Amino acid sequence: MSATHTLIIAAVCIFDDDGRLLTVRKKDTSMFMLPGGKAERGETMAQTAARELQEEVGIVVEPGDLMPLSRWRGAAANEPDTDIDVELFTAIATQRPVKAAEIGELVWIHPAEVGARTDIAPLLTEHVIPNIRR
Structure with a gap:
């Protein structure tokens, strides 16, 4: 079945x-994913990623300090009939994350643990984790 629409996000x-x-x-969702979200009018993807990081987990980074990682398209974790087109960044956090905004829970997950879990978003299981395992 093909997705009926696509969300463009930064994570x-x-x-x-x-x-x-x-x-x-x-x-009110069941899948763990990366902090991130949709752009507001006029934002670059790096600006979106920095804003979402601050809004969701309280970590402040400048958009210019984000390092581009990759781009991925696949199934959205918590929205049926929806794909995501995501631009991924990495960041060095100097602050401790805290759940904020619409976040119900935050969890640090070791890549080796992902295979035993059923609550991890496709972006992580299909793209991020396979590409960071050493």
Whole structure:
């Protein structure tokens, strides 16, 4: 079945010193994903990623400090009949994340743990995790 529409988003990968990836689960959803979201009018994708990171987990980074990582298109985690077209960035966080905005839970996940979980978004299982495993 083909998706009926596509969301264009920016998302950010943040790792801690133990190699774990910061993931978030929005309120009233079941899948963990990266912090990120849709652009507001006139924003670049880097500006979107920086704004969403601050709104969702309280981490402040300048758009110019985000490092482009890749682009991916696939199934949206929590929205049926929807694909996402996501521009991925990485960032170095100097602040401790805290759940804010629409975030219900935040969890640091080690890449080796992903295979045993059923609550991880396709972006992570199909693209991010396979490409960061060492």
